[in-house]
Amino acid sequence: MKKPGIGVSHAKVILLGEHAVVYGQPAIALPLTDLAMTVKIESREAGQVVLSQSYQGPLVAMAEVYEGIRQLINRLLQHFKSDEMPFTMTITSNIPQERGMGSSAATAIAIVRAFFDFFDESLSKQELQRWASIEEAITHGSPSGLDTATTAHDEAVWFIKGQQPEKIDMSLDGTLILADTGIQGQTGLAISVVREHLTNDPEVGQQHIDKIGEIVKATREAIAENNLAKIGHFMNEAQKHLSALGISHPKLDELIMAARHAGALGAKLTGGGVGGTMIAITKDDEQTARVIKALEDAGAQEVWTQNYTNDK
Numbered sequence: 001m002k003k004p005g006i007g008v009s010h011a012k013v014i015l016l017g018e019h020a021v022v023y024g025q026p027a028i029a030l031p032l033t034d035l036a037m038t039v040k041i042e043s044r045e046a047g048q049v050v051l052s053q054s055y056q057g058p059l060v061a062m063a064e065v066y067e068g069i070r071q072l073i074n075r076l077l078q079h080f081k082s083d084e085m086p087f088t089m090t091i092t093s094n095i096p097q098e099r100g101m102g103s104s105a106a107t108a109i110a111i112v113r114a115f116f117d118f119f120d121e122s123l124s125k126q127e128l129q130r131w132a133s134i135e136e137a138i139t140h141g142s143p144s145g146l147d148t149a150t151t152a153h154d155e156a157v158w159f160i161k162g163q164q165p166e167k168i169d170m171s172l173d174g175t176l177i178l179a180d181t182g183i184q185g186q187t188g189l190a191i192s193v194v195r196e197h198l199t200n201d202p203e204v205g206q207q208h209i210d211k212i213g214e215i216v217k218a219t220r221e222a223i224a225e226n227n228l229a230k231i232g233h234f235m236n237e238a239q240k241h242l243s244a245l246g247i248s249h250p251k252l253d254e255l256i257m258a259a260r261h262a263g264a265l266g267a268k269l270t271g272g273g274v275g276g277t278m279i280a281i282t283k284d285d286e287q288t289a290r291v292i293k294a295l296e297d298a299g300a301q302e303v304w305t306q307n308y309t310n311d312k
Helices: 064-079 103-118 125-140 146-152 187-200 202-225 228-244 250-261 285-297
Strands: 005-016 027-043 048-051 056-058 087-093 156-159 166-168 174-180 266-270 277-282 302-308
Touching (some): 005 146, 005 174, 005 266, 027 202, 103 125, 174 250, 202 228, 228 277, 250 285
Antiparallel strands (some): 005 027, 027 156, 048 056, 156 166, 174 302
């Protein structure tokens, strides 16, 4: 019996730069390695079966939201000249779906790695990105590449639209807290809101976009210096501009203020906005515990944490 193939990946979060990145400004994404994805491929006697939290059944029956995954698996089977190979694929994940944390990209990365491990073939970073982009292009239409770059590697990513994602120096010793408002984020709607601001009041709208870009550039240095206080300040400043662009939400504002009042160094929305998820940064366990309790008391539907350790 052939040995199983194993592939792993993790979630990501946009620290700063959402929406402004659409207009040529940089964005910074951080890996969330504590929110992990594992894919295991094993031989079986007959059939091609996929087992995950949200889908259990034959590969041929996967449809709709799973179409990108089905297409990716089929392309990989063709690549390895094993179209009819019987297998069981088990997908294990604690990455929340549809919360802007790169769940679909993480799934694609882990599947590609599992297949190449199963067939004992080497896989370069470029090949990994190319393969994963198949699923992302089908699922999201026109992916930026930010999700696949960050979910594949344990490093912070600097991203400018139209350019290759770039690894940035990361020296952090703190905790990132993520809290779900329970309100479905609406990225498309939020993009339209920002566009409307830029159309009807272009001078003021562009000022907010440019200010976010300046904040992102300054934050890059703060991340390298492990200056959590500066990072928190920049997060708060970015939230002002995102709110002015109309993409915050009363529930986001409530959670953000709860986190700040409990001692978070900074807090803001992350991702599309108009609902969805917010993030906060803390410096120690005591501060983290206070902020988590405050978020739960304020009605956060779910809270996740990512601890970063400065090993330098």
